[in-house]
Amino acid sequence: ELPPSHFPAARAAAVAVGYLRYLRGGPGRGLQLREVRRARRQDIEDVGHKYYLELELEDVLDKDRTVNCTAEVLYPLGSKTSAPDVQVTVQGELRDTEEADKEFYNRIRSLEKELVAENIPDSHGNVPPELEPIHLLAGVASGYVIWQNSTENTKLHLAQVKHVKQVKRSDEDLQFDYVLLLHEMVSQ
Amino acid sequence: MWALLVLIGAASVSAHLQDLSFDGQKVFRVLPQNDEQVEILNFLASIMEVDFWQPDSVTLVRPKMQVDFRVEAEKSFEVEDLLKESGMEYQVLIDNLQAAMDAQFDSKARTASHSYEKYNNWDTIAAWTADIAAQNPDLVSRSVIGETYEGRPMYLLKMGKSGPNKKAIFMDCGFHAREWISPAFCQWFVKEAVETYGKDTVMTTLLDKLDFYVLPVVNIDGYVYTWTNDRMWRKTRSKNAGSICIGTDPNRNFDAGWCTLGASKSPCASTYCGSAPESEKETKALADFIRGHLSTIKAYLTIHSYSQLLLFPYSYTYDLPPNYEELNSIARTASKELASLHNTKYTYGPGAKTIYPAAGGSDDWAYDQGIKYAFTFELRDTGRHGFLLPESQIKPTCEETLLAVKYIANYVLEHLY
Numbered sequence: 289e290l291p292p293s294h295f296p297a298a299r300a301a302a303v304a305v306g307y308l309r310y311l312r313g314g315p316g317r318g319l320q321l322r323e324v325r326r327a328r329r330q331d332i333e334d335v336g337h338k339y340y341l342e343l344e345l346e347d348v349l350d351k352d353r354t355v356n357c358t359a360e361v362l363y364p365l366g367s368k369t370s371a372p373d374v375q376v377t378v379q380g381e382l383r384d385t386e387e388a389d390k391e392f393y394n395r396i397r398s399l400e401k402e403l404v405a406e407n408i409p410d411s412h413g414n415v416p417p418e419l420e421p422i423h424l425l426a427g428v429a430s431g432y433v434i435w436q437n438s439t440e441n442t443k444l445h446l447a448q449v450k451h452v453k454q455v456k457r458s459d460e461d462l463q464f465d466y467v468l469l470l471h472e473m474v475s476q
Numbered sequence: 477m478w479a480l481l482v483l484i485g486a487a488s489v490s491a492h493l494q495d496l497s498f499d500g501q502k503v504f505r506v507l508p509q510n511d512e513q514v515e516i517l518n519f520l521a522s523i524m525e526v527d528f529w530q531p532d533s534v535t536l537v538r539p540k541m542q543v544d545f546r547v548e549a550e551k552s553f554e555v556e557d558l559l560k561e562s563g564m565e566y567q568v569l570i571d572n573l574q575a576a577m578d579a580q581f582d583s584k585a586r587t588a589s590h591s592y593e594k595y596n597n598w599d600t601i602a603a604w605t606a607d608i609a610a611q612n613p614d615l616v617s618r619s620v621i622g623e624t625y626e627g628r629p630m631y632l633l634k635m636g637k638s639g640p641n642k643k644a645i646f647m648d649c650g651f652h653a654r655e656w657i658s659p660a661f662c663q664w665f666v667k668e669a670v671e672t673y674g675k676d677t678v679m680t681t682l683l684d685k686l687d688f689y690v691l692p693v694v695n696i697d698g699y700v701y702t703w704t705n706d707r708m709w710r711k712t713r714s715k716n717a718g719s720i721c722i723g724t725d726p727n728r729n730f731d732a733g734w735c736t737l738g739a740s741k742s743p744c745a746s747t748y749c750g751s752a753p754e755s756e757k758e759t760k761a762l763a764d765f766i767r768g769h770l771s772t773i774k775a776y777l778t779i780h781s782y783s784q785l786l787l788f789p790y791s792y793t794y795d796l797p798p799n800y801e802e803l804n805s806i807a808r809t810a811s812k813e814l815a816s817l818h819n820t821k822y823t824y825g826p827g828a829k830t831i832y833p834a835a836g837g838s839d840d841w842a843y844d845q846g847i848k849y850a851f852t853f854e855l856r857d858t859g860r861h862g863f864l865l866p867e868s869q870i871k872p873t874c875e876e877t878l879l880a881v882k883y884i885a886n887y888v889l890e891h892l893y
Contacts, residue, residue: 293823295831302859320860323821348860411707412595413866441832445859447708469708471862473783474832475740475747 290327290339295443297327299474300339302445303438304359307374308345309431315421316388318348319355336365337440348424350383363440371436392421396462402454403464409448422452422464430468443473498573500549503529504556505613505638507565510539516562517543524551542638544569544613565640569613576610592667593870595656598628598700601692604663605631612670614638615683622761625714626697630761635669636687643892645885646766646847647777648691651726651838653698653709654863655781657855657873662692662779664874665881682885689765689773694758695726708863712756716743724750727780728834729759730841733792738834749836759838766842775849775888776842777881782862783831784822785854786811786880789843791827792835799848800826806887807851810880817876820856827852849888853877 290297305321313319326342338360345355355378362373396403408423409415415423430446438444447469455463508514514537520526521534528534529544537543547555559566570576590596590604609618615637620629636642649662669688672679682688693699697713711723721744728739731753735741739749754760766773788803790796797803807824814822823830827837843850856865856873865873 291825293821294825294829321858407707409861409864409866411703411864413861413864413869445862447862448864471708475745 290329292324292327295474296329296440297324297339297341299438299440299443300327300361300363301341301343301359302443303361303372303435304341304343304357304374304376305345306431306434306438306444308357308359308376308378309427310429310435311376312378312382313424313428313431314385314389315392315425316349316385317382318424318427319345320348322346322354332362334365336363338362347383349388353383355382356380372438374435388421393462396454397460399454402456404451404453405449406451407448408452423449425464426452426466426468429466430470433468433470441474445471445473447471499575500552501546501573502549502552502555502568503544503546503570503573503613504559505567505569506543506545506559507638508537508539508541508543509564513562513564514539516558516564517545520555520558524548524554546573567617567638568619569617570610571618576606592660592664592874594867595660595870596663597703598693598696601659601663602629602631605633605692608666608670609633615670615673616666621691621765623757624695624697625712625757626700628696628700630694630696630758631692632765633666633690633692634687635666635690636683637673639684642685642687642772643774644687644689644769644772645775645777645888646689646691646769646773646842647779647881648694648762648838649779650691650693650695650699651778652780653695653702653711654707655855656702656863657781657865657870658779659693659699660870661855661874661877662690664870665878666690666692668878678882678886682882682889685889686885687772688885689769691762694762696758698723710746711748712758714756716748717751719743721748724748724756725836726756726759727778727838728836729754729756730763730836730838732837732840732844733790733835736792736835738791738832739836747834753836762838763841766845766847770845770847773847774892775851775884776839776847777851777853777884778838779853779855779877781855781865782857782859783854784820784856784858785831785852786814786822786824787827787830787839787852787854788824789826789840789850791831791833791837792840794828794833796826797843803849803851806849806884810851810883813883814876814880817879818872820873820876822880848893849884851884853880 301324309319323344328340330338341359343357357378360375364370426449434444450469451467453465457463527546588600590600605618609616617634619632621632622630650659673683701709711725725747728747728749734753735749740747786807811822811824839850839852
């Protein structure tokens with residue numbers, strides 16, 4: 289059993305939330321960790337360290353609602369190159385974002401020139417409202433990167449979108465290239 | 477004819493005003509204890525021009541009366557020597573009258589004017605320190621404790637009602653350049669102190685009975701750099717011999733288990749511990765000041781961001797400090813006080829176990845110097861904005877943090893040692 293508010297549990301939680309953002313995040317949904325309710329660590333011989341977590345999350349666009357989930361994060365033994373193994377189960381339904389996603393899609397498609405932006409948020413913490421979906425999309429991308437690059441001794445957060453550029457495509461998909469700044473807390 | 481005379485009269489008056497300069501002039505505050513010391517002030521007034529601000533004239537000076545007076549720049553050293561020699565209690569209220577006056581005009585005219593609810597750049601903060609001291613001479617005085625690597629003066633504000641034998645609490649902000657909410661809090665604290673003195677009983681008692689040394693920005697060079705070049709810079713801006721990488725992590729640069737763990741020996745690392753403990757001019761200035769006032773400083777607070785934590789020693793080892801139970805209890809209650817305002821949840825505990833081990837921190841160093849109450853705050857938030865905390869959160873963050881700081885200060889006051 290681990291103190292839920294201390295960093296060892298928080299590190300594993302960050303991985304789980306990153307993974308969840310990658311799976312379920314989007315321009316209309318940004319999942320954030322509110323609190324670690326419970327955390328346990330199991331040392332599995334010859335395998336690695338496994339964390340069992342009970343997490344309380346919220347959607348930044350729907351802050352009044354509580355999203356509960358459980359997660360298991362396994363850091364494989366010795367391996368510095370292998371991503372942690374993560375399982376997440378969300379209790380209940382997540383807010384539907386079909387409308388918001390469609391609106392975002394149409395708005396970008398209707399732009400005359402490909403979208404380009406930088407420094408989101410800016411130095412003073414501001415995100416222009418029209419760039420919020422781009423910011424949340426960055427959360428999806430960073431969620432993946434964080435999950436893939438975390439170890440038991442790192443705690444990664446998205447610090448800032450340095451640059452984002454929409455890539456012109458011949459089909460109807462939207463593509464964005466991001467340059468993201470990640471903050472690794474433990475090595476600061 | 478009359479019109480001409482008036483015109484000439486007006487011209488000469490304005491010329492006179494332009495010639496008048498208070499550059500380098502000092503304002504002293506003294507507390508003569510007896511007739512002998514009153515006589516020294518009489519003597520001073522007889523051998524040079526002394527402009528008494530309070531009382532209005534030297535003839536009104538009595539023992540045990542607080543006396544403020546202005547002297548010319550060239551005479552100020554003589555005056556200070558005389559005061560030192562006489563043993564009379566004194567302080568320099570205004571170090572450079574012209575600068576204080578300019579700051580007052582500047583702060584209204586400048587385009588980047590100071591705001592407690594915005595992030596202020598260094599020039600604005602520097603001017604504000606002069607301003608706030610000049611406007612509240614009874615409660616605030618400014619001094620310089622050293623220079624940064626790039627030659628900037630490190631301003632320190634001493635807050636508190638003048639009195640004998642007062643103990644003090646030292647608080648610093650802006651160790652790490654990108655943690656902008658931190659200097660914002662130090663400024664907020666100063667504002668609250670001057671605005672609520674005489675109105676809020678807790679603050680009034682604190683300022684009457686204790687002094688607060690507030691260092692609004694420790695790592696000024698780094699802070700400037702986050703405004704001009706790289707918003708995510710953390711360290712100082714000193715050159716490292718034999719490396720193209722710049723800067724040392726000031727909070728790994730103190731002599732507390734220096735560079736043993738949680739710090740890097742590589743100049744390119746963000747937790748570079750420096751070439752030696754106190755290799756940085758900024759950390760040396762801070763340490764020198766604290767060492768020089770060790771008998772009076774009873775608590776040390778250092779403000780960082782982010783993560784919403786209230787930490788205490790040790791970080792350089794998993795060992796617990798002798799008064800662990802007491803520190804834990806203080807931290808628990810302080811966190812509760814903080815949360816009472818906006819429900820902001822803080823985690824508290826000894827550094828190593830609560831977050832991660834890290835040697836060379838200023839809080840551990842201060843503690844090992846004998847300052848029993850040493851705390852590190854990590855302010856809002858927990859990662860959503862991280863270092864880029866929106867300005868709209870400055871006020872609520874500062875308000876809630878102030879509750880915790882006042883609680884700790886009050887506790888220290890009731891447990892002086």
